[in-house]
Amino acid sequence: MARTGGPAREGAATALGRLDLAVDRGSPVPLYHQLAQQLEAAIERGRLAPGDLLGNEVDLSVRLGLSRPTVRQAIQSLVDKGLLVRRRGVGTQVVHSKVRRPLKLSSLYDDLEAAGQAPTTEVVRNEPVPASPEVAAALGVAEHSEVILLERLRRTHGQPVALLCNYLPPGLLELDDARLATTGLYRMMRAAGLTLHSARQTVGARSATAAEAARLDEQEGAALLTMQRTAYDDTGRPVEYGTHLYRASRYAFDFQLLVRG
Incomplete structure (x- = not known):
C-alpha cells in the first residue's frame, strides 16, 4: 500500500498535505479510480475547498508514488465531473464541491408507456462479458472482471426507436428475457428492492454505423x-x-432548466 506522508509543502502540496491519501496496489479496483474516489470524497466533505491547488500531474505523481498516466486519468475523471479544473501555469484547482440531490430516474420503457407509445422490446444480448476499462471505471470494478x-432494441408502434446497451454488476438481480421484453430495467430494479437515488448522464450525437443503421432502420x-x-x-x-x-428522426431529449441565484 502506497501512502502519502511528510509535512505539507508550499503551493501544490499545501492542499494535499491536509489529506491522508492511500492506494491499495493489491486491490482489484484500478489505482486511478481509488485516487479519484478519495479526492472526490475530500471535496465533498470540504477538506479540499474551492480554490485549493493540487498542483500539476508531475507533482502529484511524485508525492503519491504513482505513475503520471495514473494520476492524469484520476484528475481527468474529476475534471469531467466539474470538480477540478486545469489552469495553465497554475496546476489543478478545486472548482466547487459536489452537490447531491435526489433524482427521479425513469427508464425509456416507462416514459414511452406513459406517453401511450406502446413500447416493445427485443432482447438482443443478455450475458456475462469482461468489463472494458470504460465499464470498469463506471461500475467501480476491476478491468476484465x-x-x-x-442489449435491447426498443420499438414503438413496431418501429425501432432506440438501441440500449446496459452493464450491471453480476448478481444484482435476475434478468429474465421474458420479463425484459415486457417491462423496463429500472422497474425490475425497484421490484428487486433496489432504490435508485441519482445518476450522472451525458448526451451527445454521432453518425450511425452500417450495423447500427440496419438495427434502427436508418x-x-x-x-x-x-x-x-x-x-x-x-x-x-x-x-x-x-x-x-x-x-x-424519432426521438429528442427535453430538458427543464432552472435558474439558480
Whole structure:
C-alpha cells in the first residue's frame, strides 16, 4: 500500500498535505479510480475547498508514488465531473464541491408507456462479458472482471426507436428475457428492492454505423443521439452503466432548466 506522508509543502502540496491519501496496489479496483474516489470524497466533505491547488500531474505523481498516466486519468475523471479544473501555469484547482440531490430516474420503457407509445422490446444480448476499462471505471470494478451485458432494441408502434446497451454488476438481480421484453430495467430494479437515488448522464450525437443503421432502420451515416448514464443506489453504489443510441428522426431529449441565484 502506497501512502502519502511528510509535512505539507508550499503551493501544490499545501492542499494535499491536509489529506491522508492511500492506494491499495493489491486491490482489484484500478489505482486511478481509488485516487479519484478519495479526492472526490475530500471535496465533498470540504477538506479540499474551492480554490485549493493540487498542483500539476508531475507533482502529484511524485508525492503519491504513482505513475503520471495514473494520476492524469484520476484528475481527468474529476475534471469531467466539474470538480477540478486545469489552469495553465497554475496546476489543478478545486472548482466547487459536489452537490447531491435526489433524482427521479425513469427508464425509456416507462416514459414511452406513459406517453401511450406502446413500447416493445427485443432482447438482443443478455450475458456475462469482461468489463472494458470504460465499464470498469463506471461500475467501480476491476478491468476484465465479469459484468452483465444487456442489449435491447426498443420499438414503438413496431418501429425501432432506440438501441440500449446496459452493464450491471453480476448478481444484482435476475434478468429474465421474458420479463425484459415486457417491462423496463429500472422497474425490475425497484421490484428487486433496489432504490435508485441519482445518476450522472451525458448526451451527445454521432453518425450511425452500417450495423447500427440496419438495427434502427436508418441509413448509414444518419444522425443518432447518444446517452451515457451511470445510475447509483441510495448507498452510492453504481448499479448500472448504460450507453444508448436513439434515432434523431424519432426521438429528442427535453430538458427543464432552472435558474439558480
